[in-house]
Amino acid sequence: MTLAIHGGAPVRTAPWPSWPPPVDDAQRKLVTDVLESGLWGATQGGSVVSDLTAAFAALSGVPYGVAVGNATLGLFAALRGLGVGPGDEVVIPAYTFVASATSVLLTGATPVIVDVDPVDLHLSTAAVEAAITSRTTAVMPVHLAGSPADMDPINDLAADYGLVVVEDAAQAHGATYRGRPIGGLGDAGVYSFQASKAMTAGEGGLIVCREESAHEAIWSVCNLGRKLGGQWYGHPTVGWNLRLTEIQAALLLPWLDRLEAELDRREAFCAALERELAAAGLPVGLVPQPPGTTRDSRHLLMLRFDTPIDRSFVLSAMAAEGVPLDSGYPPLGTMSALTEAGARAEPCPATRAASESVVWVRQSMLMDDPARASDIAEALAKVLQG
Ligand SMILES: *Cc1c(COP(=O)(O)O)cnc(C)c1O
Numbered sequence: 001m002t003l004a005i006h007g008g009a010p011v012r013t014a015p016w017p018s019w020p021p022p023v024d025d026a027q028r029k030l031v032t033d034v035l036e037s038g039l040w041g042a043t044q045g046g047s048v049v050s051d052l053t054a055a056f057a058a059l060s061g062v063p064y065g066v067a068v069g070n071a072t073l074g075l076f077a078a079l080r081g082l083g084v085g086p087g088d089e090v091v092i093p094a095y096t097f098v099a100s101a102t103s104v105l106l107t108g109a110t111p112v113i114v115d116v117d118p119v120d121l122h123l124s125t126a127a128v129e130a131a132i133t134s135r136t137t138a139v140m141p142v143h144l145a146g147s148p149a150d151m152d153p154i155n156d157l158a159a160d161y162g163l164v165v166v167e168d169a170a171q172a173h174g175a176t177y178r179g180r181p182i183g184g185l186g187d188a189g190v191y192s193f194q195a196s197k198a199m200t201a202g203e204g205g206l207i208v209c210r211e212e213s214a215h216e217a218i219w220s221v222c223n224l225g226r227k228l229g230g231q232w233y234g235h236p237t238v239g240w241n242l243r244l245t246e247i248q249a250a251l252l253l254p255w256l257d258r259l260e261a262e263l264d265r266r267e268a269f270c271a272a273l274e275r276e277l278a279a280a281g282l283p284v285g286l287v288p289q290p291p292g293t294t295r296d297s298r299h300l301l302m303l304r305f306d307t308p309i310d311r312s313f314v315l316s317a318m319a320a321e322g323v324p325l326d327s328g329y330p331p332l333g334t335m336s337a338l339t340e341a342g343a344r345a346e347p348c349p350a351t352r353a354a355s356e357s358v359v360w361v362r363q364s365m366l367m368d369d370p371a372r373a374s375d376i377a378e379a380l381a382k383v384l385q386g
Helices: 025-037 048-059 071-081 099-107 125-131 151-161 212-222 246-252 256-280 311-320 336-340 349-357 370-385
Strands: 064-068 089-093 110-114 136-139 164-168 188-192 205-209 284-286 293-295 301-305 358-361
Touching (some): 025 246, 048 064, 071 164, 099 110, 125 151, 136 151, 256 284, 301 349, 311 358, 349 358
Parallel strands (some): 089 110, 164 188
Antiparallel strands (some): 064 205, 188 205, 284 301
């Protein structure tokens, strides 16, 4: 038997749920229908991509959507469709996935990396305002870990300075902010269906937006510069083929029927873990949600220690207890590839502190029976108390 670092049997020996969850009958049937129809691409007359697009627009409380091959390209297409390009600056948070920055680089604009709020670790409105220059044209709040960024102050600031707002909703399918769905709160919102995300087809993405003109422009970026409803070989603007396939959409459309239940399950697990940690009196707790969170999609759970820890020891000791946790993102501003490509990084002390002290519980673990949240608390107690 493997011995845990502190000795004795590991707290957890049963495997955690795997991700993605097993396919269900509705997915199997729709994928098979698409395969047998021969209509695998979205331009052949099939309806699954358009049904998925309409469903996601509705989920986001807006009329329009454009399905894309992944969210990196989706963020690029949303920015470009909304007029962002070379010479512009786009303000992004330092504590996020690298694609929030590389999508900006794809447009030719400069990512300006700013600090997050020290408590909730989401984009700080004050840091955005401090970084605004005459070249700033857009801001990209990220709904990190499934909890919505505090959008009202960001939207107010954007209105004051005439900035475009693109929500990076890659981690937040189904989340709500002050009772309103995310994705539709800015000028555009972008979901990801990459393999680790809350809904996945292996890869995929979807852009949603409120304005017809934005929809037409973004659609054109994703469809080789065509005009919506125009000539097949007419390309009035420059665009690319960024489309999702019908086969991918067939995995995703039925998933929407169980998304709510999956969010409930992860929420119950997180609530149970929060109770267990408090009851055990451990110096570790959940990173708080930003103000205005009404539905957190719990893509992953960020834990923060109230005491200095040797994090790499904690991570390896937890893994030895059968509870593998993640160390999360390094600050974007420390990635030399980004700064060498022209990204500008403002000082980010809160992000640096978070990147050294936070650990993540993976989404697959949050899908376990909430009664098993005690395994995580017990392992933390063993590791922290020796
Ligand atoms: C996953 C992710 C992306 C990129 O999504 P892809 O579909 O993998 O391109 C962008 N931003 C954030 C915050 C993400 O988590």
